[in-house]
Amino acid sequence: MRLIPNLFAIGLAAAVAVPSAVAAQDKPALNPADVELPRSITRIIKRSGPDAAERLGREMFEVDPEGKVSDETIARYEAWGLARTRAKELADLLQFDLNFDGTLSKDELTAAHVIAAARGRHGVSLGLLIAQADTNADGSIGSAELFATIRAQHPRSRQRISEFKRELRVFDLDLDGVATLAEMVQVVNAYRVTCDC
Numbered sequence: 346m347r348l349i350p351n352l353f354a355i356g357l358a359a360a361v362a363v364p365s366a367v368a369a370q371d372k373p374a375l376n377p378a379d380v381e382l383p384r385s386i387t388r389i390i391k392r393s394g395p396d397a398a399e400r401l402g403r404e405m406f407e408v409d410p411e412g413k414v415s416d417e418t419i420a421r422y423e424a425w426g427l428a429r430t431r432a433k434e435l436a437d438l439l440q441f442d443l444n445f446d447g448t449l450s451k452d453e454l455t456a457a458h459v460i461a462a463a464r465g466r467h468g469v470s471l472g473l474l475i476a477q478a479d480t481n482a483d484g485s486i487g488s489a490e491l492f493a494t495i496r497a498q499h500p501r502s503r504q505r506i507s508e509f510k511r512e513l514r515v516f517d518l519d520l521d522g523v524a525t526l527a528e529m530v531q532v533v534n535a536y537r538v539t540c541d542c
Contacts, residue, residue, distance in 0.1 A: 447488045
């Protein structure tokens with residue numbers, strides 16, 4: 346957990362201390378004050394006050410270790426998140442694979458329902474998942490059915506997270522396809538001047 350704040354501090358310091366020679370060469374194509382910010386980002390700026398750049402910088406570091414947000418880094422972030430979600434879902438299902446053969450037999454599925462009921466969970470969601478996964482209707486879930494089911498699922502929460510991460514591209518002032526920490530700091534500072542934050 347300590348690594349991200351340290352990386353952020355280094356990146357933010359580099360973003361704020363841009364040499365004037367570089368700044369003169371690469372004049373931004375957009376004026377930071379003219380950038381129309383999505384509601385989610387304006388909400389963060391208003392709620393975070395002076396810590397807004399740090400909060401948004403952390404979001405950018407979550408997408409890319411250098412804090413650069415582009416279509417490519419967002420795609421990589423989404424793929425990583427989806428892989429983690431799929432691995433968790435697969436692990437949740439495989440906990441019922443009592444004989445470790447990589448499939449869920451009728452007996453194992455019955456045991457899954459009993460275990461879910463004993464834990465106080467409704468077997469409805471498990472039942473729906475089993476019904477969706479058992480594509481050949483033989484009452485068991487083979488490894489191909491198991492992986493196909495996991496591949497087909499994409500939680501809405503990950504979609505909302507990805508949408509927010511895409512919104513971070515609004516900071517791309519020089520229109521090169523990459524939003525950087527320096528550009529984000531310029532936009533946040535310009536926005537804070539115009540609002541009562």
